[in-house]
Structures are given as C-alpha cells and as structure tokens.
Amino acid sequence: MTRLIWKTLKHSPSVFSVALLMAGSAIAAEAPPQTLGSGENSVNQNLAQSTIENASSFEIAQIDIRSMPMDDPSLAPVAVSDLEDGDSLDQVTSVTQLSDVQPTDWAFQALQSLVERYGCIAGYPDGTYKGNRAMTRFEFAAGLNSCLDRITELIAAATSDLVTREDLAVLQRLQEEFAAELAALRGRVDALEARTAELENNQFSTTTKLNGEVLFWLSDTWGERAGGRGVSQSDNDKTQTTFGYRVRLNFDTSFTGEDRLRTRLQANNIPNYSGGDLTNSLMTRLSTDSSPDDTVSIGKLAYRFPVLNGRGEVELAATGYGIDDFIGVITPLESSGAGSISRFGRFNPIYYRAPSDAGVKFAYAFNDAIQVTVGYAAPDKEDPREGRGAFNGSFSGFGQFTIEPNDKLAFQVGYLRGYHTKNDVNLTGSTGSFLARDPFDGRATTTDTINFEAQWRVTDGFQIGGWGGTLFARPEDDDDTDDITIITGALTLAFPDLLKEGSLGGIIVGVPPIVTDGGDNDDLKDDDTSIHIEAFYRFQMNDNIAITPGVFVITNPNHIEDNDTLWVGTLRTQFRF
Secondary structure (H helix, E strand, O other), rough: HHHHHHHHHHHHHHHHHHHHHHHHHHHOOOOOOOOOOOOHHHHHHHHHHHHHHHHHHOOOOOHOOOOOOOOOOOHOOOOOHHHOOOOOOOOOOOOOOOOOOOOOOOHHHHHHHHHHHHOOOOOOOOOOOOOOOOOHHHHHHHHHHHHHHHHHHHOOOOOOHHHHHHHHHHHHHHHHHHHHHHHHHHHHHHHHHHHHHHHHHHHOOOOEEEEEEEEEEEEEHHHHHEEEOOOOOOOOOOOOOEEEEEEEEEEEOOOOOOOOOEEEEEEOOOOOOOOOOOOOOHOOOOOOOOOOOOOOOEEEEEEEEEOHHHHHEEEEEEEOOOOOHHHOOOOOOOOOOOOOOEOOOOOOOOHHHOOEEEEEEEEOOOOOOEEEEEEEOOOOOOOOOOOOOOOOOOEEEEEEEEOOOOOEEEEEHHHHHEEEEEEEEEEEOOOOHHHOOOOOOOOEEEEEEEEEEEEEEEEEEEEEEEEEEEEEEEEEOHHHOOEEEEEEEEEEEEEOOOOOOOOOEEEEEEEEEEEEEOOOOOOOOOOOOEHHHHHHEEEEOOEEEEEEEEEEEEEEEHHOOOOOOOOEEEEEEEEEE
C-alpha cells in the first residue's frame, strides 16, 4: 500500500495532507490478521507503520475538494496497474539500477571529475562539457571509454605520475558498474570498424565527372601572302579578322578510383591560315585551328590504369591521341588552350606530331626521378584496306626517358621510329616548310627521330627551357637515296604567376622544321631560314576565366628569303569548368 501513497503523491502534490489521511485509514482497515513471516514484508510493514505515525503529527490543511475544478489532474482516477508498477521506495545502491545517469549520481560526478582533470572528452562544438544534463547509460559508457583510453595513453607515455591511485580506483569501480554497457559499446565499435574496413576496400563506385573548356578566339594575320609550293607571292594581305571557338567536354569515368576512361566531345571552327589563298604558310597556324565545319565529334577516347603496384601505367587509346598525349610534355607552354598561341610553339613538332591517333603505351617509374615510356600508335587503325589498318599502315613506335633529379630540373630524351604510307606523308606535323613536310612527293617514307628537351626553374617566377630535334627520312622504294635531315629547335622563357597568381607569360624563339641536308639531292634542301618569335600573356581573371593576348612573327616564311615577314595576332579567352 505504500506504493499507493507515493503514487498518489506523484499525481497530486496539492492534496498532500488529504492523501496521508487516506493512506492511514486504508492501512488500518486492510491489516491482515496473520503474522508476516518474510523479511521483506516486515520491512514494508514497518515502513507503512512509520508513515502512519509520522502522518499523525502533521498539521492537516482543510481543503474543499468540491471547489476544485473537475479536470484537475489530481482528481483523475489512478489505475491499479499503474499503482502496482510505480517506482519502488527501495534504496538504490548501484547505478545499474537506473535507466539514465543523473547529474546527482556518484558515477556522473566521478566521470565529470575525470573529464575536468584529464580532458578526456572533447565536449560539444562550443568546446564545453555539458555537466548538468542526464545521459543514457550507453552515452555514459562512451564517455567512460574515452577517459579509459586517455588515461591509458598517459600511462603508456610514461606520465603515469599524473594519474593518482584514487582516480584509478574510481575508474575500476566505474568499469565494474558499467561493464555490460562497455562490452556492448566495444562490440559495436568492433562491428563499425569491420564495416568501415569493408567500405574502404570497396568504397569506390563507378563515377563519371564532367569537366569542360570553351575558347573564344579572335585572330588575324598581317603581311603579304608567302610564296611556295607552286603558289606565287602576293602583294596583298589575304586574310580578314576572324572570331572562332572551340568547345571540349571531357567525361572522365573511373571504376576503381585509380583508373580513368576519358570520352571527349569536341567542336571547333578556329580557322587554319595556311591555305594557298590565305598566308600560304604552315608557320602561321594557330595552336588549335581546325576545319571550320562546326561538327561535334569524339575528340578523344582512351582508358588508362595502374600496374605493378602503382609504379607502372598502361594506356589504351581508341581515337584522338597524339604522341604528346601518350608522353607527358615537360614544357609549361604546351597547352593549346592555356599555353602557346601557335602550333609550332607548343612542343617539338617532328617528334610529338608523328603518325598517331590510336595506340597503347606503357610507362614505368624506376623511382621519383627516372621514368621510361614506350608505346605504339597508328592513325589508320579502322581502315581495313591493304596497306592500312593498325599494323600495316602508317605508325609510330616510340621510347622516352624522363629525368627529374629535383623539383627545378627536368630532361627528356626520346627516340621515335615512324612510317608514312604513300600519299599520306607529313613529317613535320604541318608546321615547317612545305618541303620538310613532304620531301619525296608523296612516296611512302620511313623516319627516325631523336628528341631532347630540358627545363630549368630558375626561380618561382622564371623558367627557362627548350627543345631540339633531328629527323632522318628516306623513301621506301629507293634504297640508294641518302637520308635527308630535318631539324628544329626552340628556346622558351616562362614567367609563372606574372603580375597575378595563376597567370603566365611566355616567350618562344625558334626555327620551324627545316631541311638542312638533302642527301644526294640538293634540291631537297631549304635554302634560307625562318625564325619564329612569339610572346603572349595569359591573365588569370579567376579560377575559371583567363584572357590571353599574344602575337607571333615569322621571318622569311617557308624558309624563303624573298617572302615578307608575316604577323599573327590573337586574343584568346578561356572558360574552364
């Protein structure tokens, strides 16, 4: 019946005195005649008797129950089941008997003391430990576990003198009190760690990322049309100012997180100024000109993946790959959208513009300083006709060493064996003289090319470098003809972060591909020398937009002294996303 008393007190503090009188009467009326034999019943009986005796000494307030509102909660009937399930008055001697840990509990205060002494709980985002709020037993166990770990670290770090015997005794008692919760917590942690490990091993899902580039290109040339390839020199400027564009959308897909499948969509209408009715010189070509037909096409399709524990890489290209895509170029002026504004100024054209479109490459890094790359490429891989295809048409086989002894110096030495099928000969990547591009009038040609490049970063804002290359060519159907020799080279100056971080200034001075030795035929030799002089400045407006004004000059175009100097001016705007 004591439960009845206290349940009533909980429901109606306002009628405390009335409840005591009712409890006393009920206990007197319901007292059993037999003697209670159990100790528990004796305790309860004594407790009830004590309650009655104490109640008689209270001054009872006179309360008119009729004046109380009918919807007062204190007058609501109390279910018998509620009374039987009420809270016990038995003394709580262990925190394991509590559903929550209250701020007034010994365990709560003990943990709070450890937190303040050892800083073993980080607390809330504001850096405080809310020491006045109740917490569940599992929340308490998590805090206790954190303190156990912290004190274990202090002991392991030979700072055990900071941990007192009293604190160790408190920890031991807390561990005993919350043994079940700590065991459950650690079991959950172990399960989470196992799941985390599984996620780390299998976390990557197939992902495709889109990145793009848009170029707006304003350009024009100045100077008389050059003579060459059967076209006479003109006294008039044959070109007009043009405004073109190039759009590239790259879809980069990864299946493992370390590989990449690149699919590029591209459209381009930036004009090629080398036509016979324009400048009539390959030396005036821009870095990214094309046939102005506005056609959207697959610009690149290739897949690469690591091998040999990440030291090696294999890349398979289905279309759109030049030798420069297979082999990383070390010059900072290489980018067609963010570097040099001319076709010649990007890199060594007799090496990087050898026959290519599809192919395979294998790269291996012996260490951080030395890497070797070998590969094979073919431009007619999809053509089934005789003398074409992946292995019976034009091709390039190449090998190259890249050496970077430190973060300021870089060198590349490469060799390329090339073959150009009949009526499809272009030894210079359409950059030098017309004679150097096709010295044997369309006859199938075999080439051997040697390339050397170097870059030296003198300071963070200045880098000097350059390249030089030599190509030896012979017609396929004439073993008696001596090899002809084509050379090219350039000196480059780069100014990273010029005036603003992310910007780039560039100066290029070089000799476009030129035939210096005609073998046993002096007619297969260029008589004069053209000089390419280029300057540009890429102003990085923000992370996504850059504007590049630039100009390059060609003296003695087509390596013919009688031709007047040609000028090419551009204003390129790049949008990246």
